[in-house]
Amino acid sequence: MADRRIVVIGGVAGGATAASKARRCCPDAEIEIYDQDEFISYAGCGLPYFIGGHSPNWRRLLARTPDEFLKRQGIRVFLRHRVNSIDTANKLLRVVDLEGVSELSIEYDVLILATGAAPVVPPIPGRDLEGVFVLRTLTQALEMKSFIDLQAPHRAVIVGGGAIGLEMCEALRRLGMEVHLVELMDHVLPPLDADLAGKLGEHLEKNGVRLHLGEKVEGLEGGGNGRVRRVATSGGALEAELVLLSIGIRPVSDLARQAGIELGARGAIRVDAGMRTSAPDVLACGDCATTFHRVTGKEGWIPLGSTARKQGRVAGETAAGNEASFPGVLGTFILKCFDMAAGKTGLSAVEAREAGWEAESVTLEDTVLPGYYTRDLPHLIARVTVEKGTGRVLGAQVVGDYAAQVDKRLDVFSMSLAGGLTAGDLSSLDLAYAPPFSRPVDIPIVAGNLAEAKVLGRVCTCDAEGLE
């Protein structure tokens, strides 16, 4: 154990956490991180906030530098080193030093794959024009920021209305740009029900974002200077000096696939609860790995920075020879966009029915603080999905003012899923109440009352004062 060599490929969220945890468990192991990028251990989720100017100093995004990894933890970091192949039989990596272009042969006792995910770039003409960006790595963010600083683009087109696209709408509006959002679906944030996502869409428009829903980008046109100047969509043409392609991401699993390691959902590297892959002593964690959906009971691929860190912890323990397991995720996500927040945990009614449940939903819309406490009443809409008959909570979606603590209610619903609670259980939750925090009967409890009545086939109205 003392001389165990733990090698980690990729050092952003999952990889950095795995290496740190392995060090905590194995003080004497040799631990190395290889990453082809020039940065590791940074806040990938923070990139839109760096670009939007919340934090103009990009160094604040760094959690730990390679030097700190070495000095504090004795973890050696090799930046700009690309792993070209894995020989799982001989436990050898072929690594290219991208600066020196020499090829190295690296041995491991345990290998942790934390290769992350990469943006999907649609095969459209003009995607290589200057001014066309994807936003996934700190390097890409620095390039985009530098372009904005130097070229001062006035008009931006964001392609794709998922989380990154929406966060970037806010960021680019903060910088004063005219922003167009092009989304193939008929509503933004596709994992949400259309009517709830529609509230977010209205809010985007109120904040000056021009929505182009149900439109497809067909090509990008450049000017004589090699820079993008127009986006052709199925609905027309949009002038733009900056284009962000944020249509989605895919797991980076080619290296694993080429090494004969089994892939799973969406082409991610298949892992068990201990983060073990199909190859002996090869683990995977973070955005490159599959995860288990605790509501559906099925393997899925739901890449998120928070999940990556939890998986990284487990991978670090397993690498150290300890027993550890990650029970999976509930599909919880949230985002802020201007003054609104929107998120989800578990399944929507449509998803629940597709997965084989008889499911019902209840929706309530309410203010979240007492009217006597503040005149500025934050407001939200919550939709809870339960199984018919049992009333088991299957999921929830919440959309509302940022000040309405959408996150707090989503966390309560997420905890309901973790605890296997029913609508009836929600009715009697003992949540933290005082007037500066909520109304006396908080949203999840009212939702439980409504859902229980619906499951029992009763009519029910209930408000947050407890009066019907």
Place this chain on the structure above:
Amino acid sequence: MADRRIVVIGGVAGGATAASKARRCCPDAEIEIYDQDEFISYAGCGLPYFIGGHSPNWRRLLARTPDEFLKRQGIRVFLRHRVNSIDTANKLLRVVDLEGVSELSIEYDVLILATGAAPVVPPIPGRDLEGVFVLRTLTQALEMKSFIDLQAPHRAVIVGGGAIGLEMCEALRRLGMEVHLVELMDHVLPPLDADLAGKLGEHLEKNGVRLHLGEKVEGLEGGGNGRVRRVATSGGALEAELVLLSIGIRPVSDLARQAGIELGARGAIRVDAGMRTSAPDVLACGDCATTFHRVTGKEGWIPLGSTARKQGRVAGETAAGNEASFPGVLGTFILKCFDMAAGKTGLSAVEAREAGWEAESVTLEDTVLPGYYTRDLPHLIARVTVEKGTGRVLGAQVVGDYAAQVDKRLDVFSMSLAGGLTAGDLSSLDLAYAPPFSRPVDIPIVAGNLAEAKVLGRVCTCDAEGLE
């Protein structure tokens, strides 16, 4: 069933909710509320905010007027009617109309006792002086507000550092008074551990409240005008034109006791999960009734407006002949005081040990948002108590900035108790994460990591970036 007469005594939180729920379930029943006060269905928890000027219009505290009860729900409300006795054998009440001073005999089929709680007034000289207040009812709040408006007191002494005492410190400071807080214990907010409550104490002092801890009030002295002018304590004398006695409350259960109805914890009316008392067809709910503590498994008396409404709902269902039950509480509470919040759910380590558990606690102090997102970093301290061996979560205390969403973390811990989760379960919670809402590994997850390590006898450090 059609002619069932449901009579409710007391109409603030529990009683108003019970009557409303009974109406929803029994469209044809006769439903009446009797209350000796001149107001019902108001936000008792809002009184400090009315006095402090959040809402100068007291009518905003009213959820529903007697007229609205009648017109919307066909519920007849009799204000200023005091019930003098209950004859459970003949299902008769003796009621005095305090305006007319006539005595009425009122029949019931089902009786719901929602008589609430009353302030404990210590037997000290001078407690009847003008300028000495308790704060429990809207009437008392109006008297106090009127006194403040007319007499413009400069100096106030608040006796008792529980929730009302602390909320009133803020309210009276907002009105510009010099405020002294006298508390018998050596720290404010006695249900919290002393060191955590100490943080709140420091914050009170920073906001100009002078603390007199470990001191006992011995008497109140008046001037020639019959108004209070000095408070004598074991530590000296404090000049004051206004005194608030907020040393505690007791259940109002004399009427029930005189009728031979069984009392339970702390002299509250003993109820089962359906809110039934020992007398046939007599129910009780709200601050006058006992409740079941889901962590200790014992009967207790934990009066709170949010619980009253949940119990009222169940009482209304039971009164209607439906099956309903209230599983009990977790002892969750929270309060805001100036720019801090503090609260608790479940048991502290001391309480857990007293109840027979081998318990351990872990404490963490951290900021709750990423440093790159905001420079103004809200901060909190969380302490989680778990059972040795199993790691079962037994309780949590959280103290921190109001902006740090102490309530959100308490709700997660409360949900952990509701779901019977362990420290290990906390480690893998799927909470709603994006940079505007939390750091990637939120407080309860970090706490779970720390607690799990402690239970397993390991050393562990973990931070909210996932790095050790």
